[in-house]
Amino acid sequence: MSKPLFDKNSSKVKMVFMLKSGNNQLKYTNINGKLCNPVRYNYTNLNKYGKFKIAEKMLKSPTIKNSQEYKNANCILFYDTLTGSQFHKVNL
Numbered sequence: 001m002s003k004p005l006f007d008k009n010s011s012k013v014k015m016v017f018m019l020k021s022g023n024n025q026l027k028y029t030n031i032n033g034k035l036c037n038p039v040r041y042n043y044t045n046l047n048k049y050g051k052f053k054i055a056e057k058m059l060k061s062p063t064i065k066n067s068q069e070y071k072n073a074n075c076i077l078f079y080d081t082l083t084g085s086q087f088h089k090v091n092l
Contacts, residue, residue, distance in 0.1 A: 011041035013054045014079040017069040026069055038069045051080055055088050
């Protein structure tokens with residue numbers, strides 16, 4: 001069986017789109033029924049790089065750049081999935 005392209009349990013970086021007001025249709029509902037901002041995890045093949053390089057590569061991805069989440073975000077926050085701490089912020 002092949003490895004998944006991305007997996008929240010093995011990816012190094014979590015990217016959170018902080019959406020502008022009025023974009024609740026792009027949010028997801030968690031198990032408690034609360035609306036949450038969209039999240040993406042890095043492709044596991046990028047784990048060989050440092051977290052800042054991974055964040056840079058994620059931002060350059062056409063899949064991300066052309067997404068509705070990206071187009072409707074105020075900023076993007078990057079978190080280290082191991083520690084849970086934020087390490088980078090990009091204002092859009």
